[in-house]
Amino acid sequence: MFATAARNFVEEVDQGGLLIPVSGLNDTINLLTVVVKRKRFWFWQKAKYLPTDFILNDILTGDTPIKPVVLETDFIKYDGTYGDKISGSIEANILDKSNLNVEGQDSSKLKSSFGNLKKEEVEVQKLLRDSKGRLLDMSHDLVQQTMENHRQVFGIVKERILTTQLCSVIEEVQQSGQCGGGFDFCRPKGPKVTLKENGSLTKDSNVTMEIPISTTIAYALIELEIKHDGHFGLCLMSGTDGGFEVDGPAGEELMAVSRAHLNSSENKHLREAELERLRDHFNLLSALPAATRSSLLQHITNVMENRDAVSSLQQVLEQMCHDEKPDLDKGSATDSQKQNIQAILDLLEKSEGAKSAQGNQSTSALTALHLVVSAIDELPHECHAILVTCCNLTELQTLEQLVHCMSGNGELTLDSTGQAALTEDIFEKTKNLFAFGHMSLERDEDTVKTEMHSQTGHHALALCIAIKGLASLAKEG
Template structure:
């Protein structure tokens, strides 16, 4: 809940900016805290940030600590509500209240952070104070980080803090027919009622109290570290940190048009889409159902992505993630069982399981990168016919920008338009043609949507 609330906050107040949402209240962040930035498997994934128990002074040589000047200012007053509503056909009633819900499933996450303040380091003074200072390259944190690939050191230069006790509230209302695969809402504050016609409803309300002075987001300055321990602060947006032993940084790719970029990147992933499409029909159907159920809960999608991350490096996956319900854990375990089964279907191929794992890791990673609103809309478009329509539109966007309306399985509704509009792509109908127009470069965000659509559509393919 907390991680989703802070992610919402950053998307609203600093979209495309430098703020990093806090993922856990258990992490302690202060100015000059050392944070390890870990690059991800797919280049378009946002990095993971791992706060450490050390600050910059802990890993410097010498006895004179750096004393930063911290400027404190009022930030904003923030309260946000994000929800998703689905309509069905079942009748249900809550305890003490008789209501005809007609199968309504709804979820709402309300974040009331109140008045927030910002603490920011005087970077010019920090630059002067850190000049000619040297890192202790024998420090255990530096040694352990250097051993890992694609790790970068950063120090906290600013953070957003609460100024009063506040809360994050998650409310869910689910209803459906008995035996229809109703999922659990969570262990707290649940109420059940069973009507004579066999309809079941469940209501869940979970509140998380956030203390005063809690960090909900922060910003970093990355460090470019030389082999002898000298370092530079990366002050420009296009300057990135790292260890000198990692070798020279890769140069940026030559600029290409949006269509060429999408064609090139989707082409590189073609084998993964084909592998998903070639799975047995029953396996594809089950995987699509499980991932669609998980898409209702962004935290569960993130948990699945983390589990697949662990499996990809041959670690035993763990599901001890705070906030997951029993139903969500069962969904993830069902996905893992299906992936294991798919690896056993062709024992002659020793890497079949790894390939299937990589292909499904692609799905989870793309879904985890999507905004909450886009994820909710895509979930509502996850029927096989709707996914085939979305897939044709993806081909259209990465091609000549036009597709015949007769080639689409479904009419383009407002949900579809909103989904692509979130990536700055407009859909317009001109006679028998549907034309796509990219307003300005969206690059990674549009690629993530296209990857998610192509992957899910591959599971929806017949045969």
């Protein structure tokens, strides 16, 4: 709940910038706190940040601590309200003898009242002077454990956004459902019997979380470039990666490949190639038994109704991809959301034999689903809210066509079926959805033109992967 509020705040005030939302109230974020930045499973995923219990002085050699100059400024006053409303109904008539009507509606609202926020930041020039010639203690346990994984680097907190007053985060959830039906039947030479049944279920919850004064909401880092002997430099330029010095050409090549992938993802002309490389994953999902695909899509749609649940599912799948035992209690998913996640894991276990080969690599159902869920997890909150309403066969097929158009020549001519499917309502919804990936749609009668803006970041690729993955699960047959 707090993590979602912090993430919404960052998306509003610094989307695509340097601020990192705090992932939990347990995180202690002070200036010069050492944070481990971990690169993720897929190159286009945002890095994961793990705050430690140490500050820079704790891992330096020598007895003279660095004393930074701290600048304080007023930031903004922030109050945000985010809400989703999902409803649906089913009505059936059976041979004019019975009818059944089922209606359901879920609504949620998250209100973040952070009030007046301030910014604390380190004077970087003085920090640069004070750190010149200083050495990290390379025997320190934190340094040793971080070095073991080449995907991890050190960063230190250079600025933070924090509260100046007691504030709150309030979550209101309302779930309601109604079922009504009538059944008519006649016995031979007997009276007509009518049975009617109506039932309803309503579940409300209202949770208020009080946030103390001086709670960090978001922060920014300076990454460290660390030599074998403990000398380190501050990565001052935006986009400059830190890391540990590696031995030999193999290690250097590994770092170069990682950076090349990140750079290539910014090139709009490579989107089609990126999606083509992932084709095997989508094909494997569409080749699963129809009942398995249908159940997976339904459970994933349920999970998508709550962003924290998506993050919990992504975390569990990533643990499994690293051959770790999945831990459903680590995330912030509710009990009902955990049931959906567990159902997805059960379906994956039944499909564990499903594999396909692409070149010299093997793709499993687990890897393929992890790809799709990871892409969904990267999308902004508003994008989730729209995408979850599109999880049906007709709309996903239409979205998939537009993805092919976006990664191809940018123009799609609709046949009569396509024109009927792309109603004005669906087109406007799709247009808004694609806008979150910095992509635009224009329609001229039976032709749709798409355009990808030059600076799209990873949102465009993540959205295309999410759409193609969900569409693979919705395939007919």
